Amino acid sequence: MEVLKLENLCFSYGSKQVLNGVNYSFENGKIYAIVGKSGAGKTTLLSxxxxxxxxxxxxxxxxxxxMKSQDKYEYRSKNIGVIFQDxxxxxxxxAKENVExxxxxxxxxxxxxxxxxEIERKAYGILDQVGLDRDEADRRVLKLSGGQQQRVAIARxxxxxxxxILADEPTGNLDEETQEEIMDIMKKLAANGKCVIIVTHSSYVAGCADERIELKTMKKSTKKQ
Ligand SMILES: Nc1ncnc2c1ncn2[C@@H]1O[C@H](COP(=O)(O)OP(=O)(O)O)[C@@H](O)[C@H]1O
Ligand SMILES: [Mg+2]
Structure with a gap:
């Protein structure tokens, strides 16, 4: 089932056009990898x-x-979950307090x-789903490893x-083994019906995706002044 559809999506920072007519349709139960050179507009697209x-x-x-007719606050706090590289x-x-x-x-x-x-029970439950036990859930985030911190971000x-679920280079700061563990979680989420959209430079992550979307860098001054 289609959950998200982009129709002729354009975006400019002032006179600098970054996205020029992006059309794409996303379904639930699938992982999408958005790839493209640095500066191509991947993070902008996620924003x-x-x-x-x-x-x-x-x-x-x-x-x-x-989306224009939807309350942005509702949308951001209910429909979409965002995970960042850092x-x-x-x-x-x-960890638990972040999720709560x-x-x-x-x-x-x-x-x-x-x-x-109830919130506390749920927070422990979600952290458990992403592989963090009670002791880890009760630890301050800075006392967790990078891979564990990314699990907390996914739980959140x-x-x-x-x-x-939108993720901007979620494995960019992680070693290979941890990257595979994080992708195992992403695969589980898609298998449970989520639509997972990941910006990535990693060929491993792109290889895990059901579909790969390449964003091309826009040539200079394509926008009319
Ligand atoms: N806040 C901003 N103001 C002006 N230009 C920006 C801003 N954010 C990003 N850009 C520019 O927009 C382009 C796309 O950036 P970005 O979406 O971060 O690309 P990517 O994530 O693919 O590396 C780049 O040329 C970048 O310099
Ligand atoms: Mg980026």
Whole structure:
């Protein structure tokens, strides 16, 4: 089933055009690798898809609905989970606290009261799913290895049950063995019906994907002044 559709997506930083008419359709249950040279616009594309910035032109449909008519905050805190190369975790908190905080933020606009006990149980459960035991879950993030920190970042992205997972070079700072472990988690997520979109320079990661999308660097001054 199609979860995300990009139609003629364009993006410019001022007069510098980075994306020029990207068309693509993403289904759940699949892994997509976005590849391309440095500066081709991969991170920009993820920022547009995640609702962080507005496309200059074109439309994004999420589950058939035009993103323009959706509440961006709702979209970002419910539909989409983002994982970064450098993890972007709150390093003073424990792994579990990072996941809990993300769940609380996602629920903060809901009418229902937040049940702390339930959130804690869920946080431990999700961390367990990505291979972190109770002792690791209770450790401050800085006391975890790079691979373990990336697992926490994945757990955080999964914490509110999004359909789509976006990852920007998630294995860029990891050794080969850890990269394979992280990709095993990504494969499991796709097998469980998530749509996993990964920007990567790694041929191993691209090889794990069901589809590979190459972004081409735009030539200079294609935009009319
Ligand atoms: N905030 C910004 N302002 C202006 N130009 C930017 C900004 N962010 C990125 N760029 C430029 O846009 C292009 C695409 O960047 P990016 O999406 O980060 O590429 P990639 O992730 O493929 O390396 C690059 O030429 C980069 O210099
Ligand atoms: Mg990038």
């Amino acid at each position: 547009v898809i995640s609702g962080l910035v507005e496309p200059t032109e074109g439309t994004i449909y999420c589950n058939g609905e035009d 993890f972007n975790l709150l390093t003073k908190l424990t 905080l993300s769940m609380e933020i996602s629920k903060s606009n809901d009418k229902q009261k937040i049940d702390k006990g 992205a999964l914490s509110y049950g999004p359909d789509i």
